[in-house]
Structures are given as C-alpha cells and as structure tokens.
Amino acid sequence: MAMMGGPSNSDDNNKEVFDMDAFRYNFRKMDKIRSFMGIVAGCVAGVLGLTGLSGLGEFYIYACGVFSLYICNVCKCCF
Numbered sequence: 248m249a250m251m252g253g254p255s256n257s258d259d260n261n262k263e264v265f266d267m268d269a270f271r272y273n274f275r276k277m278d279k280i281r282s283f284m285g286i287v288a289g290c291v292a293g294v295l296g297l298t299g300l301s302g303l304g305e306f307y308i309y310a311c312g313v314f315s316l317y318i319c320n321v322c323k324c325c326f
Contacts, residue, residue, distance in 0.1 A: 285307065288303065288311075289303060
C-alpha cells in the first residue's frame with residue numbers, strides 16, 4: 248500500500264535491525280577490554296597485597312564497577 252507523500256519503497260520493509268558486523272566488532276572490543284581489565288586488576292591486586300583468588304576476584308569486581316561508572320559518565324549514558 249502506498250503511503251501519502253510519496254511512493255512506497257519495498258526496501259524500507261526489508262532493512263535489518265540487527266547488524267552482525269557491528270555485533271562482532273563490539274564483541275571483539277569488549278573482549279579486549281575485559282582482558283585488559285583482568286591484567287590490570289591482577290597487577291594492582293598484587294601490588295596492594297591482596298592474596299588468593301578471593302582477593303583478586305573482589306578487586307576485579309570493584310575495578311570493573313569503577314570502570315563501568317567511568318564509561319557511563321564519559322559517554323553520558325542515561326538509564
């Protein structure tokens with residue numbers, strides 16, 4: 248059915264909402280950030296004297312939380 252104001256274009260109905268290339272790109276970037284956060288958290292936890300997996304795990308969760316808040320603040324994310 249043609250819409251008022253112009254001819255109907257069948258390509259408008261066939262556009263995909265999900266872009267797989269963008270998903271792959273973003274997933275690779277997230278993987279690199281997580282790897283970097285793990286390395287930094289391990290180094291800082293060692294310097295601070297946090298021992299064992301529990302110390303590393305707690306500091307990793309804390310560091311990821313702080314980094315997430317920083318990203319939200321810089322990107323001006325609204326929830």
